Amino acid sequence: MSELTFYEFFAGGGMARVGLGSGWRCLFANDLSPKKAAAYRANFGGDDLHVGDVHAVTPAMLPGRADLAWGSFPCQDLSLAGAKAGLAGARSGAFWGFWNAVLQLKAEGRAPKTLVLENVCGALTSRGGRDFASIGAALSDAGYRFGALVVDAALFLPQSRPRLFIVAIADDVEPPASAVDPAHGAPSAFRPKALHMAHAALGPAARKAWIWWRLSPPRVNVRALEDIVEDDPATAPWRAPHETEALLALMAPLHRARIESLKASQVRRVGAVYRRMRLDASGAKVQRAEARFDGVAGCLRTPAGGSSRQTLLVIENGVVRSRLMSAREAARLMGLDDAYALPSNYNDAYRLAGDGVAVPVVRFLAHELLEPLLGRGAAARRTA
Template sequence: MSRHFLEFFAGGGMARLGLGPGWSCLFANDFDPVKGAAYRANFPDAREHFSDADVWSLTAADLPGPAALAWASSPCQDFSLAGGRAGLSGGRSSAFFGFWRLMEALDDAGRAPRLIVVENVVGLLTSRDGADFVALCAALAGRGYRVGAIEADAADFTPQSRPRLFVIAFRGEPQAELSGGGAFVTPAVARARDRLEGAARAAWTDWSPQAPAGRNTRLADLLEPDEAVAWNPPDLTRSLVGMMSPGQAARLEALRAAGGRHVGALFRRTRREEGRSVQRAEARFDGLAGCLRTPRGGSSRQSVIVVEDGAVRTRLLAPREAARLMGLPESYVLPPRVSAALHVAGDGVCVPAVRWLAEALLEPLLSGPSAPPGLENLHPACENPPSQSRAGA
């Protein structure tokens, strides 16, 4: 029997893919038209439950249920270390409060999910000197949830360095083996936890999911064949190499001298050096791609750099390669425009990371002891799901 869930800021449906066939989506929303089109292209049942409405325009009456889980990959730009760090007061990340008011309304109606997952960048832990994380935990605790957070990296599952924060809130008594801490309660998470006070601190749980099996792929394994992609002209490659710092240039020369084939990922970044802004090309050859981003500027587009028998070639990362780095299946339908495809991939959640979280923590929590008194109607298995999951969908 499927567990039911609601997904907010759903993007191209990566959390849904990660949760897998044991979960049934009752409702999903995203008001980005590019992401909405990708969601509809990949899920034939989207017309029954997908909404492109702004989360602030939704009400509890629009949400079916009960559902076991509400998942929110709320906009991260205002939490990102690369952004302005406006925090929860920022225009995009304030969308979280649009989601949270819906959870409060469901709770008032006796339909709150037993589990809530908020996925975001790790910068949420320190946004506004930690005040945003404190506010989030206080909100969850104020509605009777146990709350904790883990930091996980897509690099444990796919060859992409992509650390992310998962805040997991649960109503009920967790099994002893699922709490107590571990490697995923990182020092950054522990510091954020230690800032909590009162009810939020009392509600805190150090989640301890079992570690994943480990990644068995490298960036080179996910790339298209050399002859199937367009490479940069030599002068552009020379320009990129010329933008490397002395240390980076020395490492590149060492690889050229070593011979053989070496595959890496390359970003252009602006650095402050001796009081001035300098654009640098930074390459890594550790088998990982850098964190995928949405293509809002030239420097955000990731490149592939190959050193082979002394020669250096570069090219832009292809959309299908970006999809593979996010753990999307080959059958996933990407938008036809390159920028749109990279937008969907770069603004999503790593699919196998979600599957691991579901198997290691979410599903065991829901399979544990019964809900506390008064929460029986929040059982994960909805015996009589509605025939239409959203009025007016």
């Protein structure tokens, strides 16, 4: 059986490529960042990689008719923590460069059979839902039928990372019944309230083109955060005791009391800490350190500032130690195995992970939805 083919836009370190797996062949990859491109080359070679602005991608660069075009376009202008410029912003507006390439392929009769757009869940509500509606209008106007799902990486990995996935099919792709939800979008973990509200705000043509995709909850034994922690990573040395104490001093009394309780238990516990701005009793903004010990890390972010990088707390034998999460730990939280070559610079490696798409989520979507849409369902794979 021949391989399925794909274009990987906004490729970063190639995490969509890793997730799709060996049954897929990359025809073209693109990223603007030379540092991410260097990591891509280190792991996959550079024969199919174009480094440059997505707006400059032409049909001549895109061979054949791909089964899939994957686009994890920049999230900064759609994020709740960002500038909220939406698709009009300089970064998230890169979507339109991707879309122009798709339209040019369509004009040549080579439109990709399926599309996946991945972004933060803020894309559902950005600019009052207008950005999501704009994407829906673009897809339906070009003859694509589409639907959306929210999948949290915590289903597969010890990281809380809910992300929006818009899955579209060309008009010559007929979805199997197994891929379509017979309940027509009944609420589920994959279809939160915000998705239903975004769907309701679509224009008439986009609503007509909408498909409620069906996914079955995965059955995965998820590793706990403590299972991916390195003992003494070179990229993230342990802090001095007084530095750890300064971090603990930033905690609210309830959080600090929990730390003391865990110290007294004499059981090894690993937690993740973020620094956040909170309001105190007087209404003034104060910096707080907040820890979670549920075996799951918070969502990885890019290391623009110290508060964007997670700190690990390890409590053992009544002693609390702290350090930044290492580059390899961040990669493990994205589902990359230890054979994946990371950039030598800590910030570059952490950014590569924080900007990526979780590998097992891509594999899940490929297995449960993309491959069946392209005629590679479970039965087809068994008889190949």
